[in-house]
Amino acid sequence: MAMSSKNSSNNTDKPVGVIGIGSFGTAIANILAEKSTVIVYARKQEIVDEINLQHSAEGRELHTNISATTDPQLICETCEVMFPVVSSSGFRDVMRKFAPFLHPYHILIHGTKGLVVNLPKGKTISQVDKIASDNIWTMSDVIQNETVVVRVGCLAGPNLAKELAMGQPAATVVASHFNEVILEGQRLLRSDRFQVYGNQDIRGVELSGVLKNTIAIASGALAGLGLGENARGLLISRGMVEMIHLGKALGGQTQSFIGLAGIGDLVATCSSTFSRNYTVGYRLAKGETLDQINASMEEVAEGINTVRLLQTFLQGSGMRAPITENLYKVLFEGFKVEDALHFLMKYPFNVDIDFL
């Protein structure tokens, strides 16, 4: 992928939109603000006021190039390129809210690592006994189904918001079917501290980001049990195999999972106490229940929803994914982490690599 950006000259002064201002949204907005004017959309008036008056969002510092609004119409009319970074549970509603103001010339590059299930009207996931991969939507599917925007991309990679906020060097992948979206993402995001790669397999890159969250929970759980690096090495490599196995079934390409958004992000989240998913696993192993953990966390750990959804998918497809299945038992069926680990150690894995 060529790194030069063809069309850099004439729209540098156009403001860029960021939809949602959680910790990752804040980090992205700050990176964008180094080069462009940024307009943030937030639902709550008090957060918008905080951004406009104090240049911070819930206490997280923001660049002075950033202003905010609660008006989807205003942001859609001002910005051609926007970065939706809202949690997967609220993503669809936000897109529906934006849909009347979006046009086919808009470019949306999202940074949400989650899945939603698209079910027939009036049904919830607990009411259906199986879901097929067509029913599982990534955020780019949500955008394309709820709005007229086709030029869609996603951001994925080892981008722990806290490290980005400290200005540490990092890299990301912008994935899209459209070269112009990748180039635009590179143009807007790239800096001396932030490297941007391109990938055309958007589904594979999105799935990488989504699936690694579940492995991160498992990694936190191992750490919570007081286990060391051997165990983590084992988990990361077996987790990788499981990610590829599931990812291919859901429509991704193997190559994407061994790239920055796959293995890169997996290693980062499985080792970092900054990761929400890791923290969930850690606290589970320390004996807390899921309800207790959820009650005390500021933002959702996407991995929890993903595990629930994958479990239903696995039941419907007859596929096996032992790590995910055991995580489900631990998260939702009161299984002890120790028992799950014990089960996994007995599971008859025998081939090391079977996906290349």
Add this chain to the structure above:
Amino acid sequence: MTDDYIKHKYAPIIPEKDEWPVVKLAKSRKSFVQSVAGISKDKIISITGNNLDLLKEELETTLYREKLRIKQNPWLVDPDDEEEFWSEVRSALVQGSPDPNSTEEEKKQFYHQILTSITTRYAEEIASNFKHSHYKATRKLVTFGFSRLLNAARVKGFGSIFSKQFTLQDKIQIIGETDQLRHLASKGTIVMVPTHFSNLDSILIGWTISTLGMPPFVYGAGLNLFNIQIFAYFMNALGAYKVDRRKKNLLYLETLKTYSSEAIQFGCHSLFFPGGTRSRSGRIEDKLKLGLLSTAVEAQRANYEKGALDISGKVFIVPVTINYHFTLEAPSLIREYLSLTGQERYYKESDEFSTSYKISKFLVKFFTKGSDISVSIGSAMDVLGNYVNMDGESLDKDQRVIDTCDYFLSNGKVTVDPQREEVYTQKLGDRIAEEFHKINRIFSSHLVAFTAFEMIKKQNSKMDLFNLLRLPEEDLLLSYDDFRSGCQRVLNRIMEIRAEGKVHVAPHLKQGLDDIIAHGLENVGMYHAKRPLIKTEDNKITTQDMSLLFYYHNRLDGYELEKLFK
């Protein structure tokens, strides 16, 4: 879209033939061919990155392949001077290479000239020979001849040959969004994309277009069809341009695409069979050939670039399905499908459509025996697959009017981005395949063939397809009662899918089940020597040709009906 057809007389939308885009194009044929050749040349130069070595390589490859084709696969329709032309190209390329000392500019001119001579030749080969007088004669012949045959067969008694009780519209029912199509055809440019099962389709669609009062469409017809005289006449009369599937070189393909794109920009309504060739398996196409389809996207963008932002510059995609009980070529198509599954090959000229005699015989049979055909016209879409309203405005899923031009903008300007258009073409292809399944009209024969095949498959669930097709006769029997209840289940599910708006059914599917089955058995593949499905004397259902049964069964592929038999 309703299931029922309305017999209707449609007034021509453009009464004056001189106003027909296809007539205008025929009048300016010479300059049009030249401009196609010129634009193709520029495109090829840009594809080769303006690099002379690459261009030279493309020229040499083209020459090599053309020489090989002339030697190995000559056709009746090939022009006589072919050898000579390519020999000249060769001597130009080999001996006439420019002086090593000549300047870069001279070299460029030299190779560009060879390129121009080839694209000009190709453009000339591709261009249609539309003649209005032939068109009129063909139209008369088809309508008159066929309706005579039809009335002779259906109206009893002496003098039936002169009866006007039945017209072709009773035989070939046109259903769907005909009013929208006619209206949009008078305002913008239509690209019609039908399913393709039989060589008869081209004539059927030509007849449909003329019955709907629209001027003829231009379309790409396989050059192989011009080998058959009766077809050559029809094709020329209908404004067909020629697509030679033997030529797979870059120069030819670019010239072909340019021809199509320029014709659309010229305002000519066009027709593509997006499946490329006839469906070998009998399935409704789901993997479409995107080459020609991309020219619709390109032409739309080019119109916007030229500032034609209103409906006059808009390209509308109209999917069409053609529904039969019977495909004449089914035995050879399915044989070919089974023997090569997937690999591309040249047309074999040995199938049921290979001679004028066989075709005429079939046509007589077809019109004298009862086996109806229906043509379903789908809702018009823009080149991104959004539905459009009566005024040709694109709508999003919430019925908000959107501007198709916005898809081609970046920073507020229409930009040329071939990679972007490639993705758009894929999206459009997916949308067309989706629409095909929606507007498809299920017949009794599809129902019985599908059910019987799935039941036999279930009885032999351990076998793969090829073993299944080789089952001995005694394993192919189904009891009528089982078969009946199988049909009931499939029919129930079809009606559910229909209620969701995802398929259509023929009116004859609304009778009692036994009548439907009887109708289906009578009609499925009715003219084949070996029938795909029959009822035996001891009230059993069986097949005389399992491959044919598979072929007719495939028509209902893609609706997940096979899940009923798991």
